Amino acid sequence: MINVGVVGVSGYTGLELVKMLIEHPYFKLNYVATTSGDTKLEKLHPSLQDVVSMDVQGASVDGVKEHCDLVFLALPHKTSMSFAKGLLDAGIKVVDLSADYRLELDTYESAYCEHEDKEHLNQAVYGLIEYYKDELKNTNLAAGPGCYPTATLLGILPFIPYLDENAPLFVDAKSGVSGAGKKLSETTHFVTINDNIFAYNPLKHRHAPEIREKIQKIHNKSFNVNFVPHLIPATRGELVSVYGVLKEDIEPLEILKEHYKNDPFIRIKDKPVDVKSVAGTHFCDIYAQKNGNGLFVSSAIDNLLRGASSQAVACANLMCGLDESVGLPTITYMP
Numbered sequence: 001m002i003n004v005g006v007v008g009v010s011g012y013t014g015l016e017l018v019k020m021l022i023e024h025p026y027f028k029l030n031y032v033a034t035t036s037g038d039t040k041l042e043k044l045h046p047s048l049q050d051v052v053s054m055d056v057q058g059a060s061v062d063g064v065k066e067h068c069d070l071v072f073l074a075l076p077h078k079t080s081m082s083f084a085k086g087l088l089d090a091g092i093k094v095v096d097l098s099a100d101y102r103l104e105l106d107t108y109e110s111a112y113c114e115h116e117d118k119e120h121l122n123q124a125v126y127g128l129i130e131y132y133k134d135e136l137k138n139t140n141l142a143a144g145p146g147c148y149p150t151a152t153l154l155g156i157l158p159f160i161p162y163l164d165e166n167a168p169l170f171v172d173a174k175s176g177v178s179g180a181g182k183k184l185s186e187t188t189h190f191v192t193i194n195d196n197i198f199a200y201n202p203l204k205h206r207h208a209p210e211i212r213e214k215i216q217k218i219h220n221k222s223f224n225v226n227f228v229p230h231l232i233p234a235t236r237g238e239l240v241s242v243y244g245v246l247k248e249d250i251e252p253l254e255i256l257k258e259h260y261k262n263d264p265f266i267r268i269k270d271k272p273v274d275v276k277s278v279a280g281t282h283f284c285d286i287y288a289q290k291n292g293n294g295l296f297v298s299s300a301i302d303n304l305l306r307g308a309s310s311q312a313v314a315c316a317n318l319m320c321g322l323d324e325s326v327g328l329p330t331i332t333y334m335p
C-alpha cells in the first residue's frame with residue numbers, strides 16, 4: 001500500500017478526498033491534518049461517523065514526512081506553496097489542489113501574489129489528465145487545475161484548431177456554491193444565493209488567465225478569453241457554455257468523439273448537458289453544436305470531484321504508476 005495524507009481535511013475538497021481514499025485499493029489514508037488538529041475526523045465531518053475514525057493532526061511538514069509517500073494539499077493558495085516546498089525537497093510526492101503551481105510565474109504573480117517556491121514551480125505538471133497523462137507519470141508535483149478551467153478546457157480544446165483566432169472566445173460559466181469553499185461570505189450566504197443567480201468578477205476572474213495560458217501552451221494559439229462566472233443556488237456542479245467563431249466547416253460532435261475516443265471519463269452527449277448527471281462522479285459531459293460559423297460547446301462537471309478532488313486522485317494514480325481510473329467515482333447522485 002502507498003501511504004497518503006490530506007492536509008486541509010476540514011474543507012470541502014478535503015472531505016471528498018477522504019471519501020475516495022478510504023476505499024482506494026492501493027492508497028492507505030495514513031495522515032489527515034488541519035491548522036490546529038487535535039480532533040477526530042468523524043468529529044470534523046459527522047457524516048463519517050461509523051465509516052472511518054482517525055486522529056486529525058496539526059499540519060506540519062515533519063508529520064507528513066513521517067506518515068506519507070504522497071500528500072494532497074487541499075489548502076488555500078499561498079498556504080499550499082509554503083507547505084509544499086519542504087515536502088518536495090524531502091522526496092514526498094505532492095498533489096496540490098490550489099492555484100500555486102498551476103501557472104507560469106508571470107501569469108501567477110499578476111493574478112495572485114508573489115511566488116514563494118519558484119524552484120518547484122518549473123517542475124509542476126498541470127493535472128488536466130486527458131492532456132498531460134505521460135508527464136504526470138513522471139513527476140513528483142501535480143497542480144490540480146481550477147474547476148472552471150477544467151470544464152472550459154475539456155470542452156473547447158478539441159475545437160481550437162478550427163476556431164478563428166481573431167474572434168474572442170466567450171465563456172459563460174455557472175457554479176454551485178461549494179466552489180467557493182466552506183468559509184461563509186456575503187455572496188454565499190443562504191439569503192443572498194437562495195432563489196437567485198448572478199455574475200461575479202465578470203471578465204476579471206483569476207481563472208481567465210489560466211484558460212488563456214493553457215490554450216496557448218497546448219495549441220500555441222492566442223485567444224482573447226472573455227470569462228464570466230455565475231453563482232447558482234445549488235450545492236455542487238458546474239455548467240460551462242463556450243461560444244466561438246469557426247473558420248472551417250466541421251461536424252462538432254464528430255470532432256469530440258474522435259478527440260476523446262480513448263478517454264473513459266469524457267462522455268460525449270447528443271443533447272445539451274446538465275450538472276445532475278455528473279454530480280458525485282469524475283465524468284465530464286460535453287455537447288457541441290454549430291449554427292453557420294457559430295460554435296456552442298456545453299460541458300458539465302462536479303466542481304468538487306472532476307473540478308478538484310477526483311482529478312487530484314487521478315493525478316496521484318498516474319504519479320504512482322497506477323491506472324488513471326483506480327478509485328474514481330462513476331455513480332451519479334441522480335435522481
Ligand SMILES: NC(=O)c1ccc[n+]([C@@H]2O[C@H](COP(=O)([O-])OP(=O)(O)OC[C@H]3O[C@@H](n4cnc5c(N)ncnc54)[C@H](OP(=O)(O)O)[C@@H]3O)[C@@H](O)[C@H]2O)c1
Pocket residue numbers: 007008009010011012013014033034035036059074075076077079097098099145146147178179180181182183303304307308
Ligand atoms: N471548492 C472547489 O470546488 C474547488 C475546486 C478546485 C480547486 N479548489 C481549491 O482547493 C483548495 C481547497 O478548497 P476547498 O473548497 O476545500 O476550501 P475550504 O473548504 O475553504 O477548505 C480549505 C481548508 O484548508 C484548511 N487550512 C487553511 N490553512 C491551513 C493551514 N495553514 N494548514 C492546514 N490547513 C489549513 C482550512 O481548515 P482549518 O481552518 O480547519 O485548518 C480549510 O478547511 C483551494 O485552494 C481551492 O481554491 C477548490
